[in-house]
Amino acid sequence: MSSFEKNIPVIHGFSKLNRRQKIELLKELTKIDKNLQETLDSWLPKSRDEQDTFEGFIENYITNYHLPLGVVPNMVINGKSYTVPMVTEESSVIAAASRAAKFWAEHGGFQVKIGGTEKKGQIHFTWDGDKNLLINHFNTLRKRMILATEPVTQKMRERGGGIMAVRLKDKTSLLPSYFQIDVSFETADAMGANFINTCLETMAQVLKNSAGDLVPDGNIEVIMSILSNYTPDSLAECTVECGIEHLSKWSGELTPQAFARKFELANRIAQTDISRAVTHNKGIYNGVDALILATGNDWRAVEACGHAYASASGSYRALTETEIS
Known part of the structure; x- marks a missing residue:
């Protein structure tokens, strides 16, 4: 030392x-x-x-840390008006959100479509035997794993959720002997973290116990069984639309047409340049994080997933798109 x-x-x-x-x-x-x-x-x-x-x-508690909570009125979503709570220390966030909400409330509001609510979890494990044996016996393993989770999933299935799919993924091109069991879940109105992890741990135990009789010529070592905060199939799409002439309120010395072109180009720059994309998306999460904090949810998970999604194409890009028609 x-x-x-x-x-x-x-x-x-x-x-x-x-x-x-x-x-x-x-x-x-x-x-x-x-x-x-x-x-x-x-x-x-x-x-x-x-x-x-x-x-x-929390551990090692000594006091409370206070942040201001404000509200954004006039948030019209799918034809219904909401007053949205936000917690933030940045003074301009709620002011900007309120101005935008009021403007779009007068132009049809925000239109939101839910593209999916699927959540994911994985069993990460190594297998040092013939991978074809593992692949050939996986259908039997899958059935055993789903059967073992039935006591855990019963109530969730009654609510329309449960395990939707179980897939074996060969990851040996990335790491020697590395395989993954990728499990898709629907958790109804619940966040579902404990539910997902309990299912995965149950399935991992079946994997370990069944390996000996199904695929005896090799060893399985489970590394971890855990949900993923990356949920690319749990999507919401939000759109707004107005006539270009209505942008005169924001265009200043520019014509509304010139302002719209400049706005659209700024978004395209954030689609192609990582330096701009990071700051662009940070602006989006100014509002998202403030809402997540105000409602007592996990803003770290939301941010991590969103930034991963922004990188899904292979390069980090803006989470928004702008179109002039």
Whole structure:
């Protein structure tokens, strides 16, 4: 161990300290505000029950972090008007969203189509035997895996969901001996993370237990069984449309026609140039993330999936398209 490493203090047992003890230790280590306890306490809720709820969410809790919540009125989606909550620290996001919502509400609103709601999960495993044996016996394996999950999927199937497809994918061109069982799910109105992972873990156990009698001339090692946040078949398409003459409200010194051409070209640049595409999509997620945060959902998963989808063609590109007709 280097002398540099020896001089780095390592804290042991921090998670076992109560909140006050954690704060006292932080004061000692950081030498910051002597009123740290009072500052952190000022952000606590008055209700003990609420406080217990917050403390139960995360490890090493010391206080709450407040962000402002605002609303965007006039959000007309498929002919129905909504008031949309948003949580953000960026002052212009809700202002811009509100102006846009009002403009499009006067021009037919947002038209949204759901293209699919399929979610995915995978069993990642290695197989060191003849891959043709694995492929030839996979139909039997598939049936055993689906049968084993029936107690887990029963209620979901009653709601119209469940396991939709189970596929074996040969990934040996990417990594030696690497295979994947790709499973498609419908989870009705649920996010379905626990449901999907439970199904995958059950199926992985069947894979391990069945390998010996179905494909004895090789070894299967399950690396992980887990849902994927990449859901390219869970899609929503949103469109807006107006006459070019209505853009005079935004065109400034330009004619509406010149403004529309410039707007369309800016979108095409974001389709072809990664430097512009990243910033373009960040602007989209200013609003998306704010809504996801306000509704208590997983904005990290939404962002990761969206940026992966933006790269699906092989290069990162804008998530929007503009057409002048």
